[in-house]
Amino acid sequence: xxxxxxxxxxxxxxxxxxxxxxxxxxxxxxxxxxxxxxxxxxxxxxxxxxxxxxxxxxxx
Numbered sequence: 001x002x003x004x005x006x007x008x009x010x011x012x013x014x015x016x017x018x019x020x021x022x023x024x025x026x027x028x029x030x031x032x033x034x035x036x037x038x039x040x041x042x043x044x045x046x047x048x049x050x051x052x053x054x055x056x057x058x059x060x
Contacts, residue, residue, distance in 0.1 A: 001030050 010028050017024070033041050045051070 003030075006030055 006028055013026075013028070
């Protein structure tokens, strides 16, 4: 995953939302979290009501 791929995903996501007349704030990012910090990051996301997904391959 790199910035170019993320931009492509973001553009397709925006297009899809627009086609469905959905307007919501969101952010896509590439984040590398050290293994020993994963639990702390998940807790922080839950406390802030942010979405957390497992890593996923995009067009592997």
